[in-house]
Amino acid sequence: MSKWMEKIPVSESLDQVVENSLNQLKFEQKRQRRRRWAVAGSATAAAFAVAVVFFGTHPALAAKLPFVGHLFEQVEEDVSYSGKYSEKAESLISEEEAEQLSHGKEADSSYVQTSNGVTVTISEVYCNQYALYLAMQIYSEEGFPEDFNGRNMENKNYGYDTIGYYNETSYGDNLFGVSTEPIEGYFEDEHTFIGIYRDDLQRVIDERTDEFVPIPESFTYKLTFYDFWGDSEGGGEFKTLKPDGTELSCVDEERKHYQGEWHFEMDIHQDNSQTQIIDVEQVGDAGVGIKEVVKTPYEVTANLIVPEGQTSDDYMLVICDADGDILPYQGDSTFLYNIYQRNTDKVYVFVCDFHEYLSELKGYRWKGDYEEKKKEKTFAEYLSEHALASAEVTFK
Amino acid sequence: MKEDSIERWVKKAIRGNVDAYGALVELYKTYLYKTAWLYVRNEDLALDVVQESILKGFRQIKTLREEKYFKTWMTRILINTAKDMLNWQKPLVQLEKIQETALQTQNRVEEKIDLCDAIGKLSEQYQSVVILKYFNDMKLSEIAEILQIPEGSVSAYLFRAKQELRSILKEGYLYE
Numbered sequence: 324m325s326k327w328m329e330k331i332p333v334s335e336s337l338d339q340v341v342e343n344s345l346n347q348l349k350f351e352q353k354r355q356r357r358r359r360w361a362v363a364g365s366a367t368a369a370a371f372a373v374a375v376v377f378f379g380t381h382p383a384l385a386a387k388l389p390f391v392g393h394l395f396e397q398v399e400e401d402v403s404y405s406g407k408y409s410e411k412a413e414s415l416i417s418e419e420e421a422e423q424l425s426h427g428k429e430a431d432s433s434y435v436q437t438s439n440g441v442t443v444t445i446s447e448v449y450c451n452q453y454a455l456y457l458a459m460q461i462y463s464e465e466g467f468p469e470d471f472n473g474r475n476m477e478n479k480n481y482g483y484d485t486i487g488y489y490n491e492t493s494y495g496d497n498l499f500g501v502s503t504e505p506i507e508g509y510f511e512d513e514h515t516f517i518g519i520y521r522d523d524l525q526r527v528i529d530e531r532t533d534e535f536v537p538i539p540e541s542f543t544y545k546l547t548f549y550d551f552w553g554d555s556e557g558g559g560e561f562k563t564l565k566p567d568g569t570e571l572s573c574v575d576e577e578r579k580h581y582q583g584e585w586h587f588e589m590d591i592h593q594d595n596s597q598t599q600i601i602d603v604e605q606v607g608d609a610g611v612g613i614k615e616v617v618k619t620p621y622e623v624t625a626n627l628i629v630p631e632g633q634t635s636d637d638y639m640l641v642i643c644d645a646d647g648d649i650l651p652y653q654g655d656s657t658f659l660y661n662i663y664q665r666n667t668d669k670v671y672v673f674v675c676d677f678h679e680y681l682s683e684l685k686g687y688r689w690k691g692d693y694e695e696k697k698k699e700k701t702f703a704e705y706l707s708e709h710a711l712a713s714a715e716v717t718f719k
Numbered sequence: 720m721k722e723d724s725i726e727r728w729v730k731k732a733i734r735g736n737v738d739a740y741g742a743l744v745e746l747y748k749t750y751l752y753k754t755a756w757l758y759v760r761n762e763d764l765a766l767d768v769v770q771e772s773i774l775k776g777f778r779q780i781k782t783l784r785e786e787k788y789f790k791t792w793m794t795r796i797l798i799n800t801a802k803d804m805l806n807w808q809k810p811l812v813q814l815e816k817i818q819e820t821a822l823q824t825q826n827r828v829e830e831k832i833d834l835c836d837a838i839g840k841l842s843e844q845y846q847s848v849v850i851l852k853y854f855n856d857m858k859l860s861e862i863a864e865i866l867q868i869p870e871g872s873v874s875a876y877l878f879r880a881k882q883e884l885r886s887i888l889k890e891g892y893l894y895e
Contacts, residue, residue: 682771
């Protein structure tokens with residue numbers, strides 16, 4: 324550190340600010356975990372009870388058995404973008420094929436692909452204008468290491484398991500995707516991972532213009548995986564020092580890859596039958612407003628009106644449920660909100676100044692005393708006093 | 720803490736371990752605060768910048784491609800946050816600076832105050848290279864990585880920044 328840097332006095336509040344920030348991150352993480360485990364526990368307990376007994380005696384068949392044709396049902400509450408996909412998904416595997424697979428027999432389906440000892444099955448699909456969801460099973464003959472991506476960690480950070488991948492997607496001529504979020508789900512056993520692959524259709528690029536574009540209502544979806552990967556604690560144990568000088572034992576990690584080529588092709592038709600679009604057309608004093616609010620079976624979002632020369636990214640869209648609490652983000656997007664198990668018959672939509680929201684307004688909700696504060700004023704009521712534009716929208 | 724230990728903490732943080740991330744923040748908190756202060760020159764604002772950067776850092780940590788560049792990557796987040804906050808707060812900061820300056824006038828004997836005031840008069844890109852080079856002792860390559868500009872531009876900015884500073888400060892001040 325330079326002599327000039329040393330002369331800058333450090334604020335006495337710095338430690339408190341650091342502690343508050345880390346507490347907020349932990350709080351956010353715990354909240355996510357609680358929500359996911361709460362719904363996952365009841366729904367999968369019965370299935371596990373049956374499966375564990377059988378797999379215990381027939382491990383080789385375990386991967387081919389379980390729930391092909393009904394994968395969404397098994398995993399839809401064990402992902403960060405929970406929803407009842409099973410009620411609307413289209414099965415890609417016929418009942419006959421599912422029956423064969425469930426008895427450990429090979430099935431002649433283009434949705435079951437094997438490469439280098441890894442079998443990938445895509446069982447069901449659901450697609451609307453915002454995202455495409457695939458229910459998948461990944462079966463490794465050699466088995467995933469016990470510590471693969473921390474699958475047996477007692478203290479899971481997110482309440483679900485993940486597998487990373489490298490893939491390529493296309494949605495018709497000149498349209499390709501840039502999906503990078505891991506597949507979320509859980510390890511059914513040491514050989515089998517069941518999960519949901521979510522493809523964000525707001526991130527489809529037209530290679531002729533290099534711009535994000537909407538996808539057609541019907542299209543041929545081509546998806547090729549080249550690599551599935553996860554981190555294992557394979558580097559051995561080592562000692563390190565905490566910043567306070569105390570010693571800590573750690574385990575080094577190494578990345579394990581399952582490389583090959585698994586190619587899938589399917590005709591997709593968006594299901595927008597239950598998408599409701601409510602026109603709002605309200606503009607606040609700052610020239611920013613809400614054009615319309617869109618609700619699909621799994622998410623809610625809004626299209627904004629912004630002053631000339633600005634984009635929606637200059638603002639923060641916040642959507643609260645009927646109880647006035649903020650909804651969780653859907654996947655990685657801060658413009659899409661997940662509605663699973665929340666009362667969204669009515670929603671409160673706010674457009675806030677980006678910086679004001681991040682540096683000040685969100686603190687009302689995320690500081691530890693919200694449960695007390697909301698008795699006097701919900702987050703929605705608080706935001707209504709500060710937002711640049713707002714709307715209360717009731718859905719059918 | 721050794722470099723390889725830091726990288727192991729970073730790996731754990733990338734996998735969602737808040738405690739590991741917290742250890743890194745503890746390690747760099749003073750550096751982060753002082754860098755933020757150099758941009759906003761206001762204690763409360765500097766604390767806001769640090770807080771926002773800590774939150775952004777963890778939420779975006781999966782975008783960090785190489786563990787060894789954690790500090791560089793975090794500095795970039797901090798600088799962008801400081802610039803954003805400064806633009807947003809500009810009218811307020813200017814008012815506060817007038818009040819602060821009035822209070823500090825009697826005690827302006829420390830060179831850091833002179834230098835900080837002088838840096839505040841530089842254009843935005845010059846401010847960044849001077850802060851990173853002379854306050855954070857960073858190499859040109861590190862500055863280039865943080866600001867996402869070629870190394871040649873860093874050298875050029877430094878040269879021009881020093882010329883401007885020379886006209887504000889005493890000759891030779893930056894060559895000690």
